[in-house]
Amino acid sequence: MNPVELAFAALVTATLGSLGGLGGAVLLVPVLVVAGVEPRLAAPLGLISVAAGSLAAAPRQLTDRVVNHRIGVSLEIAASAAALVGAVVSGVVSERLLSVVLGVVALAAAVVGARRKGMRNKPDPALSAADLGERPGTLAGVYPLDDGFVPYQAKRVPLGLLGMGAAGLIAGLSGVSGGFIKTPVTTEVMHVPVKVAAATTTFTVGITSAVALLVFASQGRVVPSDAALVAGASLVGGVIGARLQSVLSPPVVRLVLAGLLAVVGVVLLVRA
Amino acid sequence: MNDLRVLASILRVGVVVAFALALAGTFVPGPVGIAAAVACIAVLVTAPVLRVGWLTVDWIRDGDRWFALLGGALLLVLATGAVVALR
Numbered sequence: 001m002n003p004v005e006l007a008f009a010a011l012v013t014a015t016l017g018s019l020g021g022l023g024g025a026v027l028l029v030p031v032l033v034v035a036g037v038e039p040r041l042a043a044p045l046g047l048i049s050v051a052a053g054s055l056a057a058a059p060r061q062l063t064d065r066v067v068n069h070r071i072g073v074s075l076e077i078a079a080s081a082a083a084l085v086g087a088v089v090s091g092v093v094s095e096r097l098l099s100v101v102l103g104v105v106a107l108a109a110a111v112v113g114a115r116r117k118g119m120r121n122k123p124d125p126a127l128s129a130a131d132l133g134e135r136p137g138t139l140a141g142v143y144p145l146d147d148g149f150v151p152y153q154a155k156r157v158p159l160g161l162l163g164m165g166a167a168g169l170i171a172g173l174s175g176v177s178g179g180f181i182k183t184p185v186t187t188e189v190m191h192v193p194v195k196v197a198a199a200t201t202t203f204t205v206g207i208t209s210a211v212a213l214l215v216f217a218s219q220g221r222v223v224p225s226d227a228a229l230v231a232g233a234s235l236v237g238g239v240i241g242a243r244l245q246s247v248l249s250p251p252v253v254r255l256v257l258a259g260l261l262a263v264v265g266v267v268l269l270v271r272a
Numbered sequence: 273m274n275d276l277r278v279l280a281s282i283l284r285v286g287v288v289v290a291f292a293l294a295l296a297g298t299f300v301p302g303p304v305g306i307a308a309a310v311a312c313i314a315v316l317v318t319a320p321v322l323r324v325g326w327l328t329v330d331w332i333r334d335g336d337r338w339f340a341l342l343g344g345a346l347l348l349v350l351a352t353g354a355v356v357a358l359r
Binding site: 209235 | 284
């Protein structure tokens with residue numbers, strides 16, 4: 001894969017990843033593998049893309065008050081610990097097995113993305129701009145939607161923690177960010193609105209990626225020049241994705257992503 | 273409570289710095305380019321950790337002890353990760 005193709009792939013996947021709150025690695029890593037990059041080298045590049053996209057999307061999402069840091073930090077403890085375990089053992093996992101894991105993960109993400117539902121929480125006319133943001137001491141808050149303000153409360157937290165552990169393990173093992181598991185778990189299991197879940201996941205995948213990247217770097221699996229190229233393109237993609245997130249309909253984005261993931265998953269499984 | 277806009281501004285600076293380093297790491301040849309690429313990766317790794325640190329301090333100041341404890345626990349997990357990685 002030449003540098004222009006690599007930069008373009010990183011730009012597009014980071015844009016889509018930030019847009020849907022799925023991270024970008026689940027798209028970028030399979031694309032790199034299909035293009036001939038070794039999975040053990042593609043995985044760190046995927047995490048660099050996620051970390052860059054997460055950082056780039058943060059300023060806008062903070063300003064929009066759609067991130068719930070309390071939910072993110074609570075769930076990320078399980079995800080980061082599991083990511084650490086996954087990254088440590090990933091060096092001994094065969095490339096064929098890694099391709100199979102990535103293929104299954106991509107297909108699973110496609111199914112989850114396609115099956116996700118619409119709005120569960122409705123705007124409350126009694127709320128105002130003064131109520132926006134997180135509620136201290138709780139896993140609840142209020143986020144803006146069009147001209148209204150929507151209250152929410154995270155539910156079934158233990159089950160959510162379990163899902164985050166699985167997401168973290170996959171992140172460390174395969175080099176994808178786990179965001180495609182985190183966002184559905186946060187919305188469907190914990191009943192957090194998809195916009196908040198996507199922004200919060202974009203925050204937490206940056207943390208998971210940081211932990212796993214340290215391990216990959218210590219294993220000599222990060223190529224600086226390729227990493228810089230991917231980081232630069234993904235920073236641009238993250239900014240674009242965060243802007244698009246606030247204007248496009250989430251169901252449309254999810255369906256497009258699901259289609260992409262299904263194709264990538266089938267290609268990887270056939271190749272493996 | 274700390275203003276999240278301040279955190280957003282700090283992260284915006286981080287984005288600009290990381291992008292400049294990424295450009296240098298991509299287009300500057302030799303050791304300088306490699307150093308810039310490594311620095312870019314360092315920014316990407318440290319930014320989310322510093323963000324968690326900021327939030328933890330914010331929650332301590334707010335008296336939100338439970339979440340301050342969780343923030344501290346997450347930082348501990350991240351520190352463990354760093355130790356394992358650099359061992």
